[in-house]
Amino acid sequence: MEVESIGELLVRLRTARGWTQQQVADAYCRESATVAKDAREVGRWERGVRIPVPFARGHLAAVFGVPLTVLDRAAAVSRRDRGAVPVRPVEDAPRPSAVTFPPLPPATRHVDPALVPYFQTQLEGHYAADMMLGPRALLGTVEAQCRLIGELVDQADAPIRRSMAEVGVAYATFAAWLHLDAGDPAAALRWHDSAQELAHRSRSRAAVACALVDRAMARTDQGAGAAVVDLCESALMDAAHLSPEIQVFALQQQAHGASLLGERREVDHLLDTAGRVLDRVDVEEWGTACLRTPNYVEVQRATCYGRLGLATEAHRLWQQIIPAAPATSRRDVGVWSARQAAAAASLGEPDRAVDLARHAAGVVLDTGSARAVAELRAVAIAMSPWQAEPVGQDLAEVLAPIGIGR
Structure with missing residues (x-):
């Protein structure tokens, strides 16, 4: 049995539901929440004048409840037979004239540079x-x-x-x-x-490097220290052609990888290097987190120290970092407060740990940050020696609304 073209398939799927072309367009808009489509665009797809691009086929598959592979296969047929797709008089299509022309190939579209x-x-x-x-x-x-x-x-x-x-x-x-x-x-x-x-x-070298480091960030959350180091080293292979901003980004993330591997000396070396490069960052050129966040490098150092079990050093840094944070950093301050709470518990300061955890829990309720929840779970573990004491009960009341300890 011959496979349908994309136009034939879309006509069959639409008529099986008793929809108009405008209803298909409306359903597409609801599914994609992005591009406004109308009946004319659906008509172009059905007549084979335009083949839906991969993203559009994904939304159409969801609209009609069919596997994406079905639409992809039909699109391949349309590309193979382009120029021989029959022009069919379907709803909302213009009335065919005495002379018909083969459909135009799906050419590139003008995209206004101002969109960038x-x-x-x-x-x-x-x-x-x-x-x-x-x-x-x-x-x-x-x-x-x-x-x-x-x-x-x-x-x-x-x-x-x-x-x-x-x-x-x-x-x-x-x-x-x-x-x-x-x-x-x-x-x-x-x-x-x-x-x-x-x-x-x-x-773009810069885009490739940033994508590698962002991938390393995800691997940090998985505890894959070696992968983090490898990805960041790959990003920095072309360091001479990278801006100072991207070098800082890669160096600090590589430090997180080193902390997962238990290498404090390497952590300090990488962060010290990042601090020196930070002095060359152009705030007008790249308003990234390393400039929006005061004490950016020291935030990374405190986090790495906490991961390494250096509670005294981490606690001292958080005492300097958190009071200097701007009001716009509330979500980050919630995460940092949880990290400081874990350090305080490790140093035998349970009351201080509960106060910090209370602030962090409030941020979780407002923002739904799973990262902050994970940090608060670490606080609960660090506070386990006081679980049966009144301060332990206070912590349980703080954490209960965000689902920890239930």
Whole structure:
């Protein structure tokens, strides 16, 4: 049996449901939450004038409840037979004239270059909102924009395609970060895969390096120290061609990998190097976390020290870092407070640990940060010697609303 073209398949799926082309377009918009489609676009797909791009086929598969492979196979048939697809008089299609022409090939689409700075500005706003709202409030919006950027990358001509792909790397890695903070590492790794592809399509050394380091960040959460070190070393192989900002990004993440391997001397060496490179970062050129966050390198050092079991050193650093944090860093301060609470418990200061945990738990309730929850679980373990004492009961009351200890 001959496989249908994409147009024939879409007509059959639509008519089986008794839908109009506009109803298909409306369902597509609800599913994708990105691009506004109308009956005319659905008509183009059905007539074979335009073959839906991969992202669009994914949304159509969800709309009609069929496997994506079915649409991909039909699209392959359409590409193979392009120019011989019959023009069919379907609903909302223009009335055929006496002379018909073969459908146009699915050419690249003009994508306005102004969209690149538009998405960059949007992303800066998302970064700021994440610090205050947490991951769950932003995931839907950011993922929808990731999909839209993916469609634009596939449709744009070469120069804009590469610029748009580079923006797509930043969005995909941010989506991955949001999933990590929401406690879904599997979804984070899927977005990292997308970031890697877009990075190579952008032909940008910087984008490839950033995608590698963001992947290393996800592997840090999995405790895979060797993988973290390897990925960061790969990113830094081209360090002479990377900006100071990206070098700092890679060096600090490599320090986290070294801490997972128990290598304190290497941690200090990498972070000291990052601190020296930080002096060359241009705030106007790259307003990244290493400049938005006061004491950025020392935050990484305190975290690494806590992971290494150096409670005294970590506690001392957190005492300097947390009071200097701006109000916009509330989510991060919640995570840091939990880390300081674990250090305080290790140093035999249970009352201080409970006070810090209380602040961190409040942030969890507001932002849904799974990262902060994980840190508070570590506090509960560190506080186990006081479990039966009143201070232990206080901690249990603090942690109960976020589901720890139930």
